[in-house]
Amino acid sequence: MNDDPMLIFAGSGSPRLTARICEYLHLPQGKNETLHFSDGNTFVRVLENVRGRRVYLVQSTIFPTNDMFMELLFWIDAFKRAGADSVTVIIPYFSYGKGDKKDEPRVSIRGRVCADAIEVAGADRVVTMDLHAPQIQGFFHRPVDNLYALPVLCNRIKAMNLPNPIIVSPDVGFAKQARRYASHLGTPIAIAYKERLAHDEKAVVMEVIGDVRNKTAVVVDDFTTSGGTLVSVANLLLEQGAREVYAAVTHSVLTGRAVEQIENSPIKRLFITDTVENHPVPFTAKIEVVSVAPLFGEAIKRIHNRESISEMFKGV
Template identity: 80%
Template sequence: MIGDDPMMVFAGSGSRQLTARICDYLHIPQGLNETLHFSDGNTFVRIQENVRGRRVYVVQSTVFPTNDNFVELLFWIDAFKRAGAESVTVVIPYFSYAKGDKKDEPRVSIRARVCADAIEVAGADRVVTMDLHAPQIQGFFHRPVDNLYALPTMCERIKALRLNNVVIVSPDVGFAKQARRYASCLGVSIAIADKERVAHDEKAEVLQIIGNVKDQTVVVVDDFLTSGGTLASVSEKLIEHGATEVYAAVTHGVLTGGSIERINRSPIRKLFITDTVENQPVQFSEKIEVISVAPLFAEAIKRIHNRESISEMFRY
C-alpha cells in the first residue's frame, strides 16, 4: 500500500475463489460487494463499503456464463465510478471474447474490439489479463493493458516433475512463439503440430508434427482449451510419432461437456490448468491438476498500486 491508500480488491461472481486467494496473498480483506440475479435474467450489483477516492481492483473472468459475467463486469465498473472511486482496474483472468480478434470472413463481428470498447465506455482505467489469445488485442484498448503470463508458474510445476528428454510442443503455429519461451525457460527443444480448422465446431485436424519427438517426453502447451478434441488429437499424433509420454499445460481450462471424457481417453498422463476459470460445468478427473496463478495477479496488483514495473515479473 501507499500511505493511507490500502488496496481494495473486489470479486465478481465469475472469480470469487481466485479473488479470495489473491487477497490471502496480499494479506488484505476482500472488498465487500454482492451480485444478485433476478428471475427475469437481470443482474444487480452493489458495493457494500465506501470506495470514494480509492483505487479499486475488480476481478472477473468472463465465462461460465460468458455473456452474464461480461455484462456484470460492466455494471461493476459503472458502480465503482458512480461511487466516486478514483480509478478502476479491471482484472480479467480469462477474457473469453479474445478469440474474436479479427474479421477473417465476410459479415462477422470483431467481438474482442466490441468488448474492449464497452469496457472503456463503462469507465475502466486499466485492464489486467492473462495469456490473451492474441496479444494484439491490447491495441484494441486506449487504456493501459497488462497481459500476464502463466509461464513461470507452469514451468515451475513442470520442473518439479523431473522429467527426462523433454520436448515442448505447440499445438499450432499460432502459439509457437510462446511455446519457444516455455522451451527457453526449461532449456529444452520445441516441436510444432500442424493443424487445420475448417469450421466453427471446435474441431481441428492434426496434419503432421514438425520436429523430432521420438523417444521424448512431450509437454504440450497452449493458452486455452474447450472441448479437448484438439489436445487429444495432438497427443495421439505425438504417440504415433514415437513420443514416450505426453503431458499438457494449458492456461485457461474452459472445460465443456465431453472434454473430460476426451482427455481421459487420450494418451495424456497429466493436464495442468490454472484457476483463471471457475464454475466449469464438468467434474474434473484425476488427470487434471489445477495450479493457482493468484500470486501472479496479486503481485501485479501490488505493483500497479505501488507504481512499480510489471515487466520485471517476467524476466525468464
Template identity: 65%
Template sequence: MSADEIVVVGGSGSPKLTANICRYLGIEPARRDVFHFSEGTTFVKVGENVRGRRVYLVQSTAWPANDHFMELLFWIDALKRASAAEITVIIPYFSYGKGDKKDEPRVSIRARVCADAIEAAGASRVVTLDLHAPQIQGFFRLPVDDLDGLPVLAEAVRCKGLENLVVVSPDMGFVKQARKYADFLGTGLAIGDKERRGHDEQATVLRIIGDVEGKTALIVDDVVISGGTLVEAARQLVAAGATAVYAAVTHGVFSKDAMQQIMASPIQRLFVTDSIETQPVAFCDKIEVVSVAPLLAEAIRRIHYRESISVLFPL
C-alpha cells in the same frame, strides 16, 4: 481503512481466485452483493466506501460468458458512480479474445466491441492473462497488461522432474510462445501441423514437425475447450514415438464432454491455471490446477505502489 489501502472487489466469476489474491496481499475482499433476478437480469452493489480509492476488480468472463461480462460492466459502472478514483479491471480469462479479427464476411470483431464497452463503462486499466491474440491490447485506449502464465505452469512441470522433455506447439500460431516454454525449460521444440475448417471447436492435427521419438512431450497452449486439439496432438505424438505426453494450458475452459476426451487420451497429466473456476464439469484425475493468484496479486501490489511489473514477465 487508510486511503492508500488496496481495495479488491471480486465478481461472481472469480470468488475463489479473489480470496486467494487477497490472502496473498494480506487483506480481506471488499464486501459486495450480486443478485440474479428471475427474468435473467443482474444487480451488483459495492458494500464498501470507495470514494477516492484505487480499486481492483477481479472477474473472469466464462461460464456463462455473457452473464459474467455484463456483470463486469455493471461492477465498473457501480464503482465509477461510487466515486472510485481508479478502477483497474483484472480479467484472468478474456472470453472473447478469439474474436480479434474480421476473417470472413459480415462478422463482428467481438474483442473490439468488448474493449470499447469496458472503456466506456469507466475502467482505468486492464490486467489480463495470456490473451489469445496480443494485438487485442491495441483495441483499448487505456493501459493493458497482458501477463504470462508461463512461469507458473512451467514451474509446475519442472517440479515433476520429467526427463528427456520436448515442448510441442499444437499449431503454427502458438510457436512463438511455445519457444518461450522451451527456452524456460531448456528443451527442444516440435510443432503440430493443425487444420481447422469450421467454428465447431474441432481441429485436425495432420502431423508432428520435429523429433519426438523416445521423448516426453509437453504440449503447451493458451486455451483448452473441448480438448479435441490436445487429444489429437497427443495421439500424433505417440504415433511419432513419444514415450509419454503431458500438457500445460493457461485457461481450462472445458466444455461438457472435455473430461471424457481427456480421460480416454494418451495425456498423462494436464496442467491448467485457476483463471476460470465456473466450468460446468467436474475435473478428472488427470487435471492438475496451479494458481495464478500470487502472480495477479503481485501485479496488483506493484501497480498500486507505482512499481514496475516488467519483472513478472519471463523473457
C-alpha cells in the same frame, strides 16, 4: 500503500481466485454482492465505502460468458458511481479474445466491441493473462497489462522431473510462445500442424514437425475448449514414438464432454491454471490446477505502488 490501502473485489466469475489473491497480499476482500433475478437480469451492489479509493475488480468472463461480461460492466459502473478514484479490472480470462479480426464477410470484431464497452463503462486499466490475440491490447485506449502463466506452469513441469522432455506447440500460431516455454525449461521444441475448417471448435492435426522419439512430450497452449486438439496431438505424438504425453494450458475452458475426453486420452496429466472457474463439469484426478494468484497479486501490488510489471517477466 499503507496510506492508500488497495480494495480488491470479486465478481461472481472469480470468487476463489480473488480469495487467493487477497491471501497472497494479506488483505481482506472487499464486500459486495451480486443478485440474479428470475427474468435473467443481474444486479450488483458495493457494500462498503469506495469514495476516492483505487479499486481492483477480479472477474473472468466465462461460464456463462455473456452474463459474466455484463456483470463486469455493471461493476465498473457501480464503482465509478460510488466515487472510486480509479477502477482496475482484472480479467484473468478474456473470453472474446479470439474475436480480434474480421476474417470473413459480415462478421463482428467481437474483441473490439468488448474493449469499447469496458472503456465506456469507466475502466481505467485492464489486467489480463495470456490473451489469445495480444493485438487486442491495441483495441483499448487505456493501459492493458497482459500477464503470462508461463512461470508457474514451467515451475510445475520442472517439479515433475520428466525424463528427456520436449515442448510441443499444438499449432504454428502458438509456436513463438512455445519456444519461450522451451527456452525457460531448456528443452527442444516440436510443432504440430493443424487445420480448422469451420467454427465447430474441431481441428484436424496433420503432422508433427520435430523428432519426438523416446521423449516425454509436454503440449503447451493458451486455452482448450473441447480438448480435441490436445487429444489429437497426444495420439499423433505417441504414434511418432514419444514415450509419454503431458499438457499445460493456461485457460481451461472445458465444455461439454471435454473432461471425459481428456480422461480417456493418453495424456498423463493436464496442468491448468485458475483463471477459469465455475466449470460446468467436475474435474478428474488427471487434471491439476496450478494457481496464478501470486502473479495477479504481485501485478496488483506493483500497479498500486506505481512499479514496473514487466520486471516480473524478465527472461520470459
